[in-house]
Amino acid sequence: MIDFHTHILPGIDDGSKNSGMSIDMLQNLRDEGVTDVVLSSHFYASQNSVEKFLVHRSVSLEHLQAALDTDGRTLGLKLHLGAEILFMDSLDKVDGLEAMAIGGTKYILLEMPFTKWSSRNLDTVYKIKCNGFNVIIAHFERYLGFGNGENELDELQRMGCILQMNAEDFNGFFAKRKSVKFFETGRASLLGSDCHNLETRPPKIKHAYDAIGEKLGRGAVEKILSLGHKILENSRYLEV
Ligand SMILES: [Fe+2]
Incomplete structure (x- = not known):
C-alpha cells in the first residue's frame, strides 16, 4: 500500500513532534502493510520561502535519519519527500515549486482553500498545470462543505x-x-492517511483500502496502487 499524504517529518509543521514519534508513526504504517510513504509537510508560500522550507525539511530529515541509525532497525519503507503546498492565488508564480514535487517527479500535492473557490482560484490551478506540474488535490472531500461541489470537482x-x-x-x-x-x-483516485500524530490523526490507512476492496473488489484497489506506483515510478526515495 501507498500513503500519499503524511505529516511524519519531525518538528517541521503541526505533525510529528520529534523523531521518536516519527519512527512510531512509520512503524504503524509499515505494520499495516504500507510500503511507500510520501512525506508531505505543510508549506505555506505566504509565510515561508521555498529556500527556508527546504533547509528546514533537510534538517528534519537528518534528525529522523540519525534517530533511525541510532535505533538500528530497518523498517522496510520507501520514503518519498514532498510537501503539502497550500494554495494561494499567485502560487503559479512562486519559483522553486519543483523542489516541492514528490521525490523529484512532476507531481505536487496541493491543498486548496477552505472557502468557495472562485474562477480565479481554478485559473491558478490551471496555470500551475501549464507550468508542467501534475497536480494532486489533497483531501478533496474536505472542501465540499464550503460550497464546492460537482462543478468545481469536474473542472x-x-x-x-x-x-x-x-x-x-x-x-x-x-x-x-x-x-x-x-x-x-x-x-x-488516491488515498492518504494525512496522519499528524499517533492518537487524534493517526497513521492508519489499511481500513480505507480494505473498504474499497470489500465493496468494489480487488481490481479497484489494484487501480489505486497502479496509479500510485506510476506516480512514484521515477521518484527518488529513501529506504529506511
Ligand atoms: Fe495534510
Missing part, C-alpha cells in the same frame, strides 16, 4: 488533476459508504 478533473482522499473519511458506516462511492464513480 479540476477536466484539467487533469488527481483527487486524493483521506483514510479517516472511511471511519463509520455511512462515511465509509459515501467515501467508497467516490472511488466507484472515478472521482477519487
